[in-house]
Amino acid sequence: TFLHKVRKEIIGINAKVPLIDGQKVRYINFDNAASTPSFRRVAYKVKEFLTWYSNVHRGTGFKSQISTEIYDEVHNLVADFFGANKDDNTIIFVKNTTEAINKLSNSLHLSYRDIVITTPMEHHSNLLPWRDKCKVIYSNLDKEGRLDLDDLEKKLKRYRRRIKLVAISGASNVTGYINPIHKIARLVHQYDSKILIDAAQLAPHRPIDMKENSNPEHIDYLVFSAHKMYAPFGTGVLIGAKDTFAENKPDYTGGGTVKAVTLKDVIWGDLPDKEEAGTPNIVGALALGESIKMINELKWLKIIKNEEFLLNYTLKELEKIDEVILYGSMGSGELSERVGVIPFNIKGLENTLVASILANEFGIGVRNGCFCAHPYIHHLFGLSDEEIARVKDDIAKGIYTHKYGLIRVSFGCYNSPSEVDHLIYAIKDIIARKNAGVDLTNDYKFDK
Ligand code: PMP
Numbered sequence: 001t002f003l004h005k006v007r008k009e010i011i012g013i014n015a016k017v018p019l020i021d022g023q024k025v026r027y028i029n030f031d032n033a034a035s036t037p038s039f040r041r042v043a044y045k046v047k048e049f050l051t052w053y054s055n056v057h058r059g060t061g062f063k064s065q066i067s068t069e070i071y072d073e074v075h076n077l078v079a080d081f082f083g084a085n086k087d088d089n090t091i092i093f094v095k096n097t098t099e100a101i102n103k104l105s106n107s108l109h110l111s112y113r114d115i116v117i118t119t120p121m122e123h124h125s126n127l128l129p130w131r132d133k134c135k136v137i138y139s140n141l142d143k144e145g146r147l148d149l150d151d152l153e154k155k156l157k158r159y160r161r162r163i164k165l166v167a168i169s170g171a172s173n174v175t176g177y178i179n180p181i182h183k184i185a186r187l188v189h190q191y192d193s194k195i196l197i198d199a200a201q202l203a204p205h206r207p208i209d210m211k212e213n214s215n216p217e218h219i220d221y222l223v224f225s226a227h228k229m230y231a232p233f234g235t236g237v238l239i240g241a242k243d244t245f246a247e248n249k250p251d252y253t254g255g256g257t258v259k260a261v262t263l264k265d266v267i268w269g270d271l272p273d274k275e276e277a278g279t280p281n282i283v284g285a286l287a288l289g290e291s292i293k294m295i296n297e298l299k300w301l302k303i304i305k306n307e308e309f310l311l312n313y314t315l316k317e318l319e320k321i322d323e324v325i326l327y328g329s330m331g332s333g334e335l336s337e338r339v340g341v342i343p344f345n346i347k348g349l350e351n352t353l354v355a356s357i358l359a360n361e362f363g364i365g366v367r368n369g370c371f372c373a374h375p376y377i378h379h380l381f382g383l384s385d386e387e388i389a390r391v392k393d394d395i396a397k398g399i400y401t402h403k404y405g406l407i408r409v410s411f412g413c414y415n416s417p418s419e420v421d422h423l424i425y426a427i428k429d430i431i432a433r434k435n436a437g438v439d440l441t442n443d444y445k446f447d448k
Contacts, residue, residue, distance in 0.1 A: 033410035074289035083209035100223035100238035170202025176341030235284035340411030
């Protein structure tokens with residue numbers, strides 16, 4: 001079966017972790033939105049490559065030629081995976097999504113007259129890079145945290161001439177909501193603007209087709225991170241129109257960025273070299289290439305089917321439990337799609353406490369807190385401006401950090417229904433003990 005095949009491919013799937021009582025159990029990882037474990041094939045490929053370890057684009061040595069070929073080939077593989085036309089677009093390798101968005105924000109020559117429209121549902125990495133470079137306008141969300149497309153259109157119409165970019169997440173790392181990226185792209189292009197999709201969360205869960213530039217639904221810029229796609233840390237990608245970067249001085253200068261240098265001047269290199277200063281992460285690129293091949297082999301239809309089953313099954317089980325507060329909704333129409341991310345709380349228990357009990361009593365890894373999306377959490381809690389200001393002050397004073405926080409379960413392509421059963425069992429057990437008046441506080445730290 002699919003799960004049997006994919007689970008054999010994941011490193012660490014049988015890793016045992018120690019519990020508070022000294023038992024060792026198989027770790028269940030429900031924190032894939034932070035980072036995914038690696039495919040076994042990726043690790044194998046990296047190990048094999050170490051024999052040929054050598055720099056790229058430097059000299060004509062046999063090993064260097066191999067490195068160069070692999071590195072360039074992965075750029076092409078990424079372009080094909082996202083349907084990016086290689087004549088129009090450049091594929092720039094950076095270290096992560098955050099760096100990719102910063103690079104784009106440096107490349108657009110924004111001024112205080114320019115407007116970037118983004119949303120309160122973004123990860124901080126798609127909020128902060130825009131802030132000090134131009135005027136930022138936020139498209140409204142509904143109460144449940146979904147994008148208000150009518151408001152987006154209103155703002156596009158109103159500020160039309162000043163809008164340089166609409167920067168929006170493909171899927172939320174908090175609620176899992178998928179934005180209808182092509183519908184939004186059509187709207188954005190209607191008003192002569194461009195669109196960036198932060199695909200850090202969408203890329204591991206759905207196929208993305210950037211489409212030809214002549215198509216009104218095409219995506220102008222796309223960014224994502226390899227560490228959320230079953231490859232290791234250290235590789236991110238920015239895909240975008242060559243025009244955007246062609247005339248720019250690179251944001252980092254130095255080796256690898258040039259064609260010629262004299263003591264007085266410089267001729268910058270071609271894309272993407274110009275934007276990939278210094279020795280690149282060749283091993284990371286190779287790893288990403290291998291994970292993309294593996295995802296293609298596993299087939300999207302099967303990946304999505306498994307994930308949708310887990311999402312619906314888990315939501316159904318959690319809805320049955322009175323003490324569980326679920327955030328977000330299933331939405332409707334084009335706003336009904338959602339990747340396998342579930343944010344929740346247990347009434348009367350701090351999210352940090354619940355997450356630590358799940359980890360140290362049940363061997364279940366989830367994430368809790370605000371997920372680098374503080375404004376979105378404020379929105380989901382329905383906080384007023386005064387309350388938000390108070391939260392900010394309290395955090396600055398170190399009073400508390402996670403009073404308004406959530407627990408997040410996020411699925412990878414290898415998670416199974418029996419792992420969900422264990423989670424539901426654990427949640428019910430925690431609630432039963434809470435209701436029986438048992439003191440659940442613990443300050444257990446793993447002895448690593
Ligand atoms: N955007 C979204 C939607 C994310 O989920 C993340 C990672 N949590 C990022 C951006 C940032 O990715 P990275 O940490 O790899 O730069």
